[in-house]
Amino acid sequence: MARSNIYAGLEIGTSKICVVVGEVKKDGAIKILGVGQAPSRGIRKGEIVDFDIAQTCLNDALLRAEDRSDVMIRNVFLGVSGAHIESLNNGGVYRLPSDQSTITEDDLEDVREIACNVDIPQNHVFLHRIARKYGVDGQEQVRSLIGRPAERVEAEFHIIHGVRSRVQNSIRLVRQIPLEVEDVVFLPLAASQVALNKDAKQGGALLIDFGGGTADYVLYVDGMLTASGCVPLGGDHITNDISMCFQIPHARCERLKVEEGSAIFEGVDPSEMLKVDDENGMYVGEIERAMLNEVIHLRTREILERVRERVEEHLPKLGAGVFLTGGVSLMRGIDVVARDVFGVRVTRTGSSPQGGATATYENPCYSGPIGLIRYAQLMDSEKPWLSPFAKLGRRMVEMFSSWTM
Structure with a gap:
């Protein structure tokens, strides 16, 4: 892979493993050359629990990205998240x-x-x-x-x-492919580089990257990164709640959540029913739409309130409001619940428009991995918001000083 202006970003998430290959043009625009993704297995709440299975998924995503971009990937910027951060x-x-x-x-x-x-x-x-x-x-x-x-x-x-061991585990997984890790990046920090513009950061903005296993966040006040962290709850917890409440298989509950669900339950006709099919399309029963939405609402609100607790003192400074990204941000009604929880303007956002084959990827699911491309560009151009300490060489010594493969 050419080192000059082509970068690869890798997200190892709870729901998906995604590799994005992008080229940074002379004017700073990003051209997406290819994206490869595979469903995540062997990963829970953003952390690796089964190396062999996770490695197979990563290899599948990598091969797809290489095929679609016509680029041989050798180095990646690795996005990480998790409650340990x-x-x-x-x-x-x-x-x-x-x-x-x-x-x-x-x-x-x-x-x-x-x-x-x-x-x-x-x-x-x-x-x-x-x-x-x-x-x-x-x-x-x-x-x-x-x-x-x-x-x-x-x-x-x-x-x-x-936590050192958890960061090391992600690096170890990538190196066994084998790929070299150019840098390790807190994923919502990368996402904020494409999901928030300068005016939003200056005005005061909270970005919540709402994924399958976690809700990660970064908060800017007066253009400065002021708070960041992770709530270890995400879209999978909403799906699990639906499964437990209605005694329906998990895979079917995910479809119900995405296709029929909403985080708003007020005003729904209590007599409206939804037909439920099994994995083979056979009718198995009905559930109340209002109850489905109430289950979704309760867990969604809990997650957003957990984030609010972390950033409570900064809420009066959020002039630009709250920005939702990540796959769960596509869920119906989540912006309404977030507005009620935070009491400020709420915007659902993806990555800002890029060049290349981006029609599919200008959505919240890809803010993190595309943001890694922008982060890579900023690292190379040594923008002032990055500390010299962020250089990988010094950090790799810290990460691996007490670990050998």
Whole structure:
């Protein structure tokens, strides 16, 4: 695979494994060259529970992506999620030497080191250390720091970390294909690069990537990444609730949820019935539409309220509102429930329009893997929102210092 401007993004999700191959044009536009996906098996809540089965699924998705893009994939940007991922904001101050009057690059590196010097659990590893803002002598100053007169420099970073073994498991799965991992990226962070524009981030936006096993989120205030995390509940839990309530096989419940279900149950005629067929199309009975919708509503609301609890203090700053992406965001009525839970404007969004064969992929299901392509481009162009600490070499030492295959 050409290294210059062609990238591959890999999402290992609870519902699907997806590989996207994209080319970044000179004007910054992304041309999607091919997408390959396969149903996820051996994966639960975004985490690998059966390596052999998961590897077969990954290989299927990879071969399809290579066939459709006519690109031999050797390196991928790997998106990860899971309830083990946590985050925090931390700041630091560096005082310039008495014989120095202006800021140098070394001073910025020193203040970054101080701001990112935080204690995390011993079994965790850093995923991202992203600069939020810099200050000079108590005044916020984001740009043009080098050469500025100062006595001290301040910095604040958003730090994302997760359980080392779980991150290693994902890398191990990819390497056994074999593929090389260019970088490991918290998936909703990647999705936000294509699902949120600059104005949304500046105005205050919460992006919820609502998938099969988890609801991951990132929150921006004043253009800065302010909060991120994961709620270990997703669309599969809604399907399981339907199965338990109506005693219907899981596969049929998934179809009911997608084809007939809604997160809104008020106003539905209580006498309206839905016919239920088995996997062979044979009639097995009927269920009340209102009850189906109520089951969907209750679990959907619970998941969204769990996210709200995590970001409660920032809700007054969400001028742009809440943005829903991921496969579950396509469910009928979810935007209405989200609006009621968060009390702000809610937008269902996918990836922004790209070039190439994208008619199928400009939807919420592909925000994460397409976002990995944009993330790869930003890494290469060294955009200011990425910390130098995000470079893979240093992180790979951290991730594998206590692990061998």
